[in-house]
Amino acid sequence: MHAVTIAAYALRESLRRRVFAVVALLTLTFLFLYRLGVRKAFEEAESAFPPVGVEPDEFVGATLMGMAMFAILFLGTVLAVFLTLGAVRGDAERGLLQPLVVRPLGRTTFLLGRFLGAAGVCAVYVALVYAAAVLLTGDAGGWWPDRIIAPAVELAAAVVLLVALSLLGSVFLSSTANGIAVFMLFGAGLVGGLLGQIGEAVGSPTLLTVAERTSWALPFEALYQDSLQRLTLEAGGVTRFAVELGPFGGGQEFGSWLPIWAAAYLAGVLALAAVGFARRDL
Amino acid sequence: MAARSPTTTNVTAFAAIGLQKRYGSIAALRGIDLELAEGELLGLLGPNGAGKSTLVKIGCGLVRPSAGTVVVCGAPAGSPAARGAIGYLAELFRFPGWCTADEVLSLHQRLAGSDGGERERAELLDLVGLTEARRRKVEAMSKGMQQRLGIAQALVGAPRLLFLDEPTSALDPAGRRAVRAILEEVRGRGIAVLLNSHLLSEVELVCDRVAILLDGSIVAAGRPEELMRPRGVEIETGEGTRVFEGVAREDVPRLVTEVVSAGKPVYSVRVLRSTLEDVYLDAVGEEA
Numbered sequence: 286m287h288a289v290t291i292a293a294y295a296l297r298e299s300l301r302r303r304v305f306a307v308v309a310l311l312t313l314t315f316l317f318l319y320r321l322g323v324r325k326a327f328e329e330a331e332s333a334f335p336p337v338g339v340e341p342d343e344f345v346g347a348t349l350m351g352m353a354m355f356a357i358l359f360l361g362t363v364l365a366v367f368l369t370l371g372a373v374r375g376d377a378e379r380g381l382l383q384p385l386v387v388r389p390l391g392r393t394t395f396l397l398g399r400f401l402g403a404a405g406v407c408a409v410y411v412a413l414v415y416a417a418a419v420l421l422t423g424d425a426g427g428w429w430p431d432r433i434i435a436p437a438v439e440l441a442a443a444v445v446l447l448v449a450l451s452l453l454g455s456v457f458l459s460s461t462a463n464g465i466a467v468f469m470l471f472g473a474g475l476v477g478g479l480l481g482q483i484g485e486a487v488g489s490p491t492l493l494t495v496a497e498r499t500s501w502a503l504p505f506e507a508l509y510q511d512s513l514q515r516l517t518l519e520a521g522g523v524t525r526f527a528v529e530l531g532p533f534g535g536g537q538e539f540g541s542w543l544p545i546w547a548a549a550y551l552a553g554v555l556a557l558a559a560v561g562f563a564r565r566d567l
Numbered sequence: 568m569a570a571r572s573p574t575t576t577n578v579t580a581f582a583a584i585g586l587q588k589r590y591g592s593i594a595a596l597r598g599i600d601l602e603l604a605e606g607e608l609l610g611l612l613g614p615n616g617a618g619k620s621t622l623v624k625i626g627c628g629l630v631r632p633s634a635g636t637v638v639v640c641g642a643p644a645g646s647p648a649a650r651g652a653i654g655y656l657a658e659l660f661r662f663p664g665w666c667t668a669d670e671v672l673s674l675h676q677r678l679a680g681s682d683g684g685e686r687e688r689a690e691l692l693d694l695v696g697l698t699e700a701r702r703r704k705v706e707a708m709s710k711g712m713q714q715r716l717g718i719a720q721a722l723v724g725a726p727r728l729l730f731l732d733e734p735t736s737a738l739d740p741a742g743r744r745a746v747r748a749i750l751e752e753v754r755g756r757g758i759a760v761l762l763n764s765h766l767l768s769e770v771e772l773v774c775d776r777v778a779i780l781l782d783g784s785i786v787a788a789g790r791p792e793e794l795m796r797p798r799g800v801e802i803e804t805g806e807g808t809r810v811f812e813g814v815a816r817e818d819v820p821r822l823v824t825e826v827v828s829a830g831k832p833v834y835s836v837r838v839l840r841s842t843l844e845d846v847y848l849d850a851v852g853e854e855a
Contacts, residue, residue: 290677301665380661384720387627388678389651566590567629 287390291398295368296406304367308360312414315356320421323349327426340520346428347517351536353418354440354516358509359471361411361444366467368403369451372396375460377567386567393559396452400555404448408441415440432515439512442547443505447471449551450505453558456565474499474506481510481537500539504547510537579638580605580728580759581626586635588621588783595621597783598635605727606757608750610764610774614851617780619763620658623730626761627655640727651680654721658732658763661713664706668697668716671705672723679724691719694752696745710737718749722758729753732763747773771843779850787850794846798839804831810839 299305326349330341373396376382386395415437423429430436450470454463481496483489500507514536581603588596596618603609611619624630625637628645642648662671672688681687692698695715705713714737721729735743743766750773753760764770770777771791779787787794799812800819804826811822816838823833841849 287678290674294674298663298665301663380657380659381663383627383629383657384655384660384662384675384717385678387629387650387653387655388675389647389680390678391647564631566631567624 287388287394288398288401291385291390291395292402292405295372295399295402299368299402299406304364308364308367308410311363312360312410315360316414316417316421319349319353319356319418320425323422323425327428330426342426342428343517343520346422346426347430347520350418350422350428350430350516351513353422354415354436354509354513357411357414357418357440358443358505360414361407361440362447362467362471364410365403365407365444365448366451366464368406369399369448369455370464370467371460372399372403372452372455373562373565374455374458375463378459383567392562396555396559396562400449400452403452404445407444407448411441411444412437430516431518431520436512436515439508439515442544443508443512446505446508446547446551446554449554449558453554453561456558456561470503471505474503474509477503478506478510497537500537501546504543504550507537507539507543508547511539511543512536514538578605579603580607580640581761582636582638583622583626584636584638586622586625586637587633588618588625588630589633594783596625596632599780599783599785601778601785601788603728603759603761605759606754608754608760608762608773608775610762610770610777611780612764612767612770612777612847613780616782617851618783619780620732621783622780623655623732623761623763626728627653627730651724652727654723654726654729654758656717656721656729656731656734658736660717662705662716662720664704666705667702668692668705668708668719669701671716671720675720675723681724683724687723691722694722694749695719711739711742714738714742715745718746722753725756725758727758729758729760731760733765734762735764735766735769743769767843767847777843779847781851787846791843795840795843796846798841798845801837801839802826802833803835804833806831 323345326345327342330345371379373382386392390398419430419433447467447470451463451467454466457463458466477496477499480492480499484492484496500510516536579602581601583599583601586596586599586601587594599618599622601609601622611622613619621630625632626639626644628650631645637644639649640652642652666674669688669692672691675681676683676687683690689698689701692701695718697712697715697719700708700712703712705716708716714734718731718734721731735746738746747769750760750762754773754775762770762774774791776790777788777794778785797815799810800814800816800822801808801810802822811818814822819836819838823836826833
């Protein structure tokens with residue numbers, strides 16, 4: 286019950302602090318540019334591309350949707366970070382936290398409430414923007430992903446993991462340091478994905494191993510890559526090869542262990558945050 | 568020095584026994600023994616860094632002690648039962664600027680499990696003189712109003728023990744007087760108060776007992792009138808005012824008789840006592 290109160294408080298705080306207004310503006314800008322880009326790309330696809338064996342609509346649709354997925358992950362990460370970067374240490378330094386945590390709710394419940402509030406907002410946000418991108422792509426070129434729901438779920442899960450990481454960082458780091466740290470982690474995951482893409486292109490097992498291990502260590506990246514590959518699950522041949530060389534890390538299947546690992550990772554990160562918070566003098 | 572021999576009974580609102588706190592190599596508290604009865608108002612004095620805020624924060628469960636025991640209303644400090652029995656106003660606190668006064672109290676009612684509803688909120692806002700500002704956002708309030716809202720917030724859920732850390736630091740003289748009146752009212756309700764303050768006159772006026780901390784230890788404690796020692800007698804005669812040092816109230820009849828016998832008319836007699844400020848400076852040293 287107390288966790289719900291804190292989650293609602295966090296939600297209202299983000300609404301009143303106009304975090305949503307900033308993110309909404311960024312999102313509308315992105316969707317406008319995406320709509321423009323996707324229409325132009327489909328119009329010119331027939332004349333610009335088709336190498337032998339590549340389906341133009343499939344190639345354009347999957348590539349642009351892949352780009353959209355990256356943008357959605359990025360915007361979701363921005364939202365996750367803004368909602369949680371000062372949740373513990375930052376709020377404690379500003380004197381906002383102490384009046385709340387001396388109440389009987391307990392620190393773990395407080396943290397859980399903050400997590401539920403931010404994770405709920407971010408997951409819904411990602412799902413909505415993803416749906417908008419799918420509709421814009423389908424409307425512009427008549428191309429639809431092979432799987433529609435699963436990529437949205439995985440993308441939302443990736444952002445929820447970033448919420449948890451940001452919350453963990455907020456226990457130990459100041460707001461600014463935490464924001465930087467989470468974006469560095471996000472960047473590290475991205476670099477891991479790109480290394481895998483390069484490794485695949487040049488046939489380097491070392492790069493592929495590094496990329497795979499990075500993705501397991503930062504499972505939000507693995508979830509992102511897994512969601513990408515689901516967009517073109519049924520594509521084959523040259524088209525699939527071309528699509529896998531997408532602009533922000535190609536899709537890769539991580540198998541049935543990924544959701545289990547991601548759930549365990551999430552639980553571990555939250556447990557670590559709870560332990561760190563419980564031991565912290567305020 | 569122990570403020571009182573700590574024995575945790577059902578009328579004890581707060582008891583610290585051998586309480587120590589270290590921050591790395593720095594000892595913030597060095598074995599504090601302190602007890603506060605229900606309905607009692609204890610003033611905690613001391614220079615900056617003496618350990619006053621640390622003591623209060625341990626009582627609230629915000630800081631973990633390095634050694635010793637703290638019991639709050641019969642439960643270990645920091646436990647849900649203890650947190651349910653206290654109200655707390657931090658020295659440096661802030662409420663979200665987007666919240667109205669009513670929303671702040673409503674949030675704390677939910678967190679404290681208070682079923683006082685609208686009536687409790689109205690009563691608390693009336694107590695701190697913020698009835699008219701009920702719908703005003705915190706960001707539109709003066710620092711003094713926020714401070715009074717902080718006191719109202721601390722009283723949500725009818726706590727048995729109130730921790731107030733420098734509650735008048737941001738207030739003008741009128742605001743301080745208002746807070747003193749609130750403290751009197753709170754004491755009248757049987758709520759124990761542990762009051763941290765630098766304002767000696769304020770503590771002298773409202774506190775039942777005083778404890779002075781220096782470098783993490785209690786160096787003086789007792790009722791203000793017990794701590795303030797006789798300082799002599801001042802007699803105003805036709806020739807001016809003369810101070811007889813080292814004498815007490817019992818000596819006044821003899822002194823007056825002597826002065827009158829000497830042919831000097833006596834206009835007024837005043838027994839002099841040291842102030843709490845004198846006591847404080849004696850305890851902590853002038854440099855502190």
